[in-house]
Amino acid sequence: MSMITTLDEFIIRRQKDFPYASGELTGLLRDIGVAAKIVNREVNKAGLVNILGVADHQNTSGDTVQKLDMYANEKLIDCLKNSGECCGIASEENESFMPLEAISEKPSKYVVVFDPLDGSSNIDVNVSVGTIFGIYRRLSSTDEECQVTDFLQKGTELVAAGYVLYGTSTMLVYTTGRGVNCFTLDPSIGEFCLSHKDIKIPNHGQHYSVNQGYYLKFDVEMRRYIDHCSDMGLGLRYIGSMVSDIHRILFQGGIFLYPNTRANPKGKLRLLYECNPLSFVVEQAGGKAINTQLDRILDVEIHELHQKATIAIGSPDMVDEMKAFVEKYSAPMAP
Ligand code: AHG
Ligand code: MN
Ligand code: MN
Secondary structure (H helix, E strand, O other), rough: OOOOEEEHHHHHHHHOOOOOOOOOOHHHHHHHHHHHHHHHHHHHHHHHHHHHHHHHHHHOOOOOOOHHHHHHHHHHHHHHHHHHOOOOOEEEEOOEEEEOOEOOOOOOOOEEEEEEEOOHHHHHHHOOOOEEEEEEEEEEEOOOOOOOOHHHOOOHHEEEEEEEEEEOEEEEEEEEEOOEEEEEEEEOEEEEEEOOOOOOOOOOOOEOOHHHHHHHHHHHHHHHHHHHHHOOEEOOOOOOOHHHHHHHHHOOEEEEEOOOOOOOOOOOOOOOOHHHHHHHHHHHOEEEOOOOOOOHHHHOOOOOOOEEEEEEEEEEHHHHHHHHHHHHHHHOOOO
């Protein structure tokens, strides 16, 4: 029988590689794993809740039925609050960040950022959604509450990041800057088990991923690159939940694009909650992530919690090729 490694065992084993580790990061990753299992349970029930068609947003027990993204948000906050391993959180669903109180007067040195449910418009039609998270070391003193500056750090400062995909299987993928590993939830034992070790993204893939419906709203250089993808015979895959598209690209290669449009001149996706954590994962797997100004995503300065970004992310050769197209076609015309 092959040996099973659970997420908890793996995290603890990895902690031993860091002689000065205090166990806080280990605890945080485990808490995120627990929250993921709770959210997973509700995501799986979502269809059923709709069938039961509860009037006035009340379920049969009289509880208020929440939107699933708000539910996921609350569960993540609860798990992180109770753990005492983090001093503050910032969520895509909340306007501002939230300082958390220390438990047993043990101050924490980490803050967590997350998109509780990515692709939430897909829930009603039973298409995969996910949770994205990132962990930063706080910059402020542990004598005071965490500050907004603890969250406004470039992606290069991420200590850990990952995502949970609630798909045909539920998978948790994360990195602490030493490769990317994937754990699949075994529902029979309720544990995330190591299923894909040290994932490496293919240099090239057979698909490109973009909302082609906005084609006419993209800049000319982006349209040229998209035409090129089509000319090369690449297939188009676009799920509408970034985490699902990135998961496919991580395993099969490809490129995901969310450029600026006329409606979203700075892009639509959020740097802190979506682009940075997923860029860290993809880079750790050997991929690349840049914006349409061709800056590396992880190097982009962040000035506000909900700052938007454009993004091209995926197989290294494809991101390089896209960069070459943008350089070529956005060059000023000769007089
Ligand atoms: P969220 O559900 O967290 O708001 O994110 C949705 C995001 C992303 O997951 C997806 O790739 C993108 O929005 C889809 O946007 P379009 O419908 O504009 O293509
Ligand atoms: Mn999202
Ligand atoms: Mn979301």
